[in-house]
Amino acid sequence: MIFNTNTAEKTAELLLQINAIKLNSKNPFTWASGWQSPIYCDNRIILSFPAIRNFIRDEFAKNIEEKFGKPDVIAGVATGAIGVGILVAEALGLPFVYVRPEPKKHGRQNQVEGFLEKGQNVVVVEDLISTGGSSLQAVEALRNEGANIKGMAAIFTYGFDLSVARFKEANVTLFTLSNYENLIHEAVNRQYIDQEEIATLQEWRKSPATWNTNI
Secondary structure (H helix, E strand, C coil): CCHHHHHHHHHHHHHHHHEEEEEEECCCCCCCCEEEECECCCHHHHHCCCCHHHHHHHHHHHHHHHHHCCCCCEEEEECCHHHHHHHHHHHHCEEEEEEECCCEEEEECCCEEEECCCCEEEEEEEEEEECCCCHHHHHHHHHHHHCCCEEEEEEEECCCCHHHHHHHHCCCEEEEEHHHHHHHHHHHHHCCCCCHHHHHHHHHCCCCCCCCCCC
């Protein structure tokens, strides 16, 4: 669920403003999950715009404390949420760790990088929630290190039924700054997309796992 409507609308507006949202129905993007998609959300670009990254940092810091209480540690999911996670940890005056997709093959073979004590309360920061698989793998890695996961905060979610079910099963509370519905609303208001693109996005959203450009 979103933290609040005003933040969701403003975040969507800013993502569109810096072209973090890419649309291409003729040459769809392939996600890590294998799904074909006419839309791609590249939140990493936020770090290149100081005013916008500061807005994201401040909204995260304010809303994390409000929804989860002040945790002991902020954890970022590699690689997309490392930068913004550090900003949030700095704003809250908290330690920061990050979680690799899998343990290193050499050295100490860490998956969680940084200092983390068993029993510490952790809020996980993520840049994007699609199917939820990689985000919840990070949660599992932190729990294996003895962390108490208070919840996850992400910049954006597509709100797929699959991800909602996965977060519920993993007993992880998720809040996001914005979501798909607010993004499309702002894209229409800003005339960022035309009627044909709106129809494509609506059709894709009905069944993203099976969508392709021939339907």
